[in-house]
Amino acid sequence: MGIHGIEEIRKNKSFIRRSSLKKRAGLSDEERRKKSVRICERFIKSREYENAGTILLYKAYNNEVDTDLIFERAIKDRKTVAYPLSDVSHGLPDLKFYVINDLNDFCPGYKGILEPDPQKAVEFTGKADVCITPGAAFDRKCHRIGYGKGFYDTYLSQKKPGSVIGLAFDIQIADDFETEENDRTADIVLTESEVFYNEQ
Numbered sequence: 001m002g003i004h005g006i007e008e009i010r011k012n013k014s015f016i017r018r019s020s021l022k023k024r025a026g027l028s029d030e031e032r033r034k035k036s037v038r039i040c041e042r043f044i045k046s047r048e049y050e051n052a053g054t055i056l057l058y059k060a061y062n063n064e065v066d067t068d069l070i071f072e073r074a075i076k077d078r079k080t081v082a083y084p085l086s087d088v089s090h091g092l093p094d095l096k097f098y099v100i101n102d103l104n105d106f107c108p109g110y111k112g113i114l115e116p117d118p119q120k121a122v123e124f125t126g127k128a129d130v131c132i133t134p135g136a137a138f139d140r141k142c143h144r145i146g147y148g149k150g151f152y153d154t155y156l157s158q159k160k161p162g163s164v165i166g167l168a169f170d171i172q173i174a175d176d177f178e179t180e181e182n183d184r185t186a187d188i189v190l191t192e193s194e195v196f197y198n199e200q
Contacts, residue, residue: 009178013145016174020137020145023171024063032169036066038192039167043132044073048163048188052129054080056097056161059106059114064134065167068103075101082124086110086151095155097124131161133186138166139176142186142198156184163187170194 027035043049055074060066074081082097086109098116100106109115133152137145144166146152156164166186170193179185189196 006180009180012177013179014148016177017136017145017148020172020174021062024169027063027169027171032063033066035169035192036060037069039065039169039190040067040069040073042190042192042195043070043165043167046188046190048130048165049074052079052162054082054124054126054128054130056082056084056124056128056131058132058134059083060134061111061113065169067132067167070132071100071103080124082128083116083121084151084155085115085118086113093149093151093154095151097128098122099124127159128161130163130165131156133164133166135166135168135172135186137172137174138168138186138189138196139174140196141176141200142166142189142196143177143179144184144186145174145177150182153182153184157182165190167191 057067057071071081080099082099085096085098087094098118098121100116100121105117105120106114107117133144135144135146164186166189168189168191170191173191185198187198
């Protein structure tokens with residue numbers, strides 16, 4: 001793929017990202033809460049959840065799907081749950097996950113996002129059964145557009161968790177789009193009304 005092709009893909013992804021985030025920001029707090037519950041319940045009822053011993057979650061930020069319901073159920077079911085801590089190492093995005101047993105074990109981190117307090121949490125270094133990933137937008141083939149920093153793309157390439165599952169609202173599902181070589185695709189994307197599978 002030539003430089004112009006890559007530029008076009010990035011330009012299109014940037015447009016989709018901005019459009020999707022604008023739509024997501026337009027949801028009311030009540031709409032976001034209700035839709036988040038439906039999405040979380042859909043995951044909790046899935047085979048992937050049932051078979052998972054370890055789940056990598058994220059703490060909702062900037063109108064993302066709220067995952068606290070998954071955390072509460074997973075802890076009750078005695079599963080290991082870990083959350084990301086973002087850093088930049090040698091100029092490259094570096095994502096580490098820490099085991100959390102209490103939602104009070106967070107502190108403000110990258111861009112004010114609530115992240116594990118490394119003084120209270122233990123780093124998870126194994127291979128997770130499921131990684132729940134946020135995203136700005138997804139398509140029906142489970143391609144993902146993140147926030148442009150590459151934290152999750154880098155982590156998923158290196159650690160290769162068992163299943164990668166994207167959580168999104170219906171309004172974040174875009175028409176199919178092209179991706180770059182380093183972009184990582186989810187295995188499943190769950191919204192409040194649909195389930196999409198990566199058939200590749």
